[in-house]
Amino acid sequence: MAAKKPGWAALLGTETSAGADTTAAEGGQEEPPVIVLMHTIVGNPENPRDESDYSDADPEFAELKSSMKEIGQLQPLAVVSRGVYERTKPGHGKALRDAEWVVVTGNRRLAAARQLGWTRIDVKVQDRLGDGDGSMIDEAVIIENIHRKNIAPIREAEFLQRMVERLGSQDKAAARIGKSQMYVSHRLALLQLAPDVQHDVDTGAVKLKDVRTITRKPHEEQRAAVAELKKKAAVPKAPRKAAAKPVQNPVLKPAPAPVVVPVSQGVQNPVLNEPKVTESEPAPQAQPDSAEVPEQRAEGVVVRLPSQDPDTLSGLIIAELDVPTRRRLTELLVDYKIEETKRMRAAEAAASGQK
Structure with a gap:
């Protein structure tokens, strides 16, 4: 009978101790968590995250480091021995240096521990991840990165492509990582984009949802579509106009235009002392809207009310x-x-x- 493939919890090093004991008894390849010296352990050379992720500029990493400083390490790193890693992932001897252990999952925790100046760290040896062609190591890495922190979409798509080829279908790959088949399909479609468009996706210059409709188009059409997206994104949005305040008690009857008189003329009672308008100088008629919107007046003038028109x-x-x-x-x-x-x-x- 074929050996049972460990689940997601095992890949991430979060299985219960009881489960770990059973596996160790059956395969003899897994050990309980142990403490190792920091100089004997190295991060995964194929880690899909860049070194720039491991700085306080990343809020999530800064929070993790702060938590480890205050509380300590709550979860051991999942590691494989150097021999197992070199057998399944040849060509990384220089990157491994003199390390005895290689981190499969937990590279952020390892980076945080180094920055905090730790000399020891808890690890859980999972050499069984190196069984066969070592595909389990890839799965552990991609699952951790998908579920715990976003990685570059194109790098994720490349990992998923290898997983689909190994497992035989998108459905199996989706079940393996705990995502839908549509999620896997959308990621794989990114591999059909032109290299420069892929770069735009990874850097965030264009959004994933905006390129899903162009993945099947020729590369030149893809580039033209992306250029148009960037052009639209660069155009500043027009500010929204403030809505006009409604008039609570509009005057239904149009009023004649008020007569503006400078204060310097000494008008004591502009309401009672209304001068008559001569026929040679008829008062201009106000437009219907003029009574609804208060007129902006300069300081030092008084607006006379139409005292000759009681209704107005x-x-x-x-x-x-x-x-x-x-x-x-x-x-x-x-x-x-x-x-x-x-x-x-x-x-x-x-x-x-x-x-």
Whole structure:
């Protein structure tokens, strides 16, 4: 019976200790977590992440390093022995230097430990990942990077392409990494892009969703489409116009244009002392909208109200004043009307007595 292929948890070095003990008993190739000296371990030469990822400029890495500094290492690194790695991944002898162990998953934790000045680190030896052609090492690397932090899309597509070729179908590869078949298909389609377009995708110059529709086109058409995308992205968006504030009490009847008089002329009561407009100088008629939008006036001038047109004047007052002020004005006008009536009756009585 063929040996059971370890699951995703095993690939990432997160299997329970009970599971690890069973595997070790059956295969004799896996050991419980151990502590190794930092100078005896090296990162995976085929790690798809660049060294630039391992700096405090990356917020996720900075957070990881801070956590390891405060709490310590919560999860051991998954490693294989140097011999197993060289057998399955020949040609990396120079990159391995004098290391005894090669990290399969946990390169970020290793980088954080080095930057923190650690001299020892916990590891879990998983030499069984090197069984056969060593494809399990690739799977462990790609699964960790897909699920824990984004990697360059084209590099991910290259890993998935090798996985599909090895497993025989996109469905099997998708199940292996815990993603949908459509996810795998979209990534593989990126390999049909022109090299310079692939570079634009990796650097983020264009978005993945924008290039999915051009992967089957000739390279020249791809380049033209990407150039158009970049051109549109470079055009600044026009600022949104602020909506005009609605008028709460618009004047329904168009009003004649107010007469603007400088304050220097000493107008004491612009409402009561309204000068008559002569026929030779007719007042220009206001447009319907002029009563709805307050006119912007310079400082030092007074706008005279149309006192000769009671209907228009009342409309302006209603539109301008709030409810409490309108009520108070009404009370004053009523009082004025009462007093005016009394004076008129007194005058009439006096005139009758003289007769």
